[in-house]
Amino acid sequence: MATFALPGKAPVHLLKMAFTSSEDSMSDIIKTYRNAIVQIATPYSTGTGFYLRNAGYIVTNEHVVRGNREVIIDGALLERQLVPVSFTDQHHDLALLRFYDEKMPQLPITGKDDVKEGDKVLAMGHPFGLRFSTTSGIISNTTFREGGISYYQHDAALNPGNSGGPLVNERGEVIGINTFVLRDGQNMGFALPVKLLLQTLEEVKKLERGSATRCHSCDNIVFEETAQGNYCPHCGATINLPGKEDQYQPTGIARTLEQILEQCGYDVRLS
Structure with a gap:
């Protein structure tokens, strides 16, 4: 999880019927999200992502995948595999991984800007490398500003x-992407509002191959074919x-361990 020191209208095809807000629906929400949340691993860090089937992307933070051309994903309905990093946005700490799997559920996203202080929320992911974890709380502030x-x-x-x-939220809709915490705070987390994700998905919808980044x-947004070198x-x-x-190249003990694994028939890219 990054610390404090780190840095309109939704597409119709992404908006789905949300769950009801009864107590019984809470377990349904968690069950659905368990199948759509993935664990992301790189040679440098681990993090969480969630799958938007209709968009064809896994969403995560930029700092989770920074410096990597491809990353490892794993999930309840997925085999461990490599996927390419398609888009990065360091300013908003947002990244998209190109991926499609029709077995995984489509998560409902709200295009409404109706989040209020006191609203109950769930945070889901893979903290400390755990397979899946859910915590609950409330919205404390809807207008905290950092970096503009x-x-x-x-x-x-x-x-x-x-x-x-x-x-x-209580309706089972994604309202934000968990991005950072205060270094010495007590349960003070901050999430990027999902409206910024929806705007980004509209901006990159012509990205069919290659990669792109926000300057x-x-x-x-700069696409690979329009960039002037770097x-x-x-x-x-x-x-x-x-x-x-650049592709990751292990050195020293790490390289020796990979050579041993290769000799044993393992795909070291997934190790």
């Missing part, structure tokens, strides 16, 4: 590994396209 971005502040417990997981300087064609700032990231 408004976040939802809530008190559902977040721990390392929760980064990139969904924040869910940290001018905020424009520079933004709009403002000239240096950019890091995920599809152009």
Whole structure:
């Protein structure tokens, strides 16, 4: 989980009928999300992502996948596998992994801007490498600002590994992406509002191949085919396209261990 030091209208095809808000529905919400939340692993960190089937992406935080061309995903309905990082946005700490699996459920997302202080919420993910965990709390502040971005502040417990997981309301709708906590705070978590995710999905919908990134300087989205080397064609700032990231190369003891695993017939990319 990142610390404090880290940095309109929804598409119709993403909006689905939400669950009812009865106590019985809470277990249904958790059951559905358990099958749509994935664990993400890189050579440097682990985190959480959630699958949006109709969009064809796994959503997570940028800091979870930073510096990687592809990452390992695993989940209740998934075999452990590698998927490419398609889009990164360091300013909003948002990333998209291209992926499709019709077995996994479509999660409901709300396009309404009706989140209020006191609303009950659930935070779901894979903290500390656990397979799945859910915590509950309430919205404490709907207008906390950091780096020019408004976040939802809530008190559902977040721990390392929760980064990139969904924040869910009582109707079972995704309302935010859990992004960071206060370093010395007590259950003070912050989630990026889902409206920013929906806007991003509209902006990158023409991304059919390759990768793209949002320029940290001018905020424009740069696609691989329009980039001028490692520079933004709009403002000239240096950019890091995920599809152009260097492949991880282990050294020292890590390389020796991988060689042993390779000799035993294991795919070390998934280790």
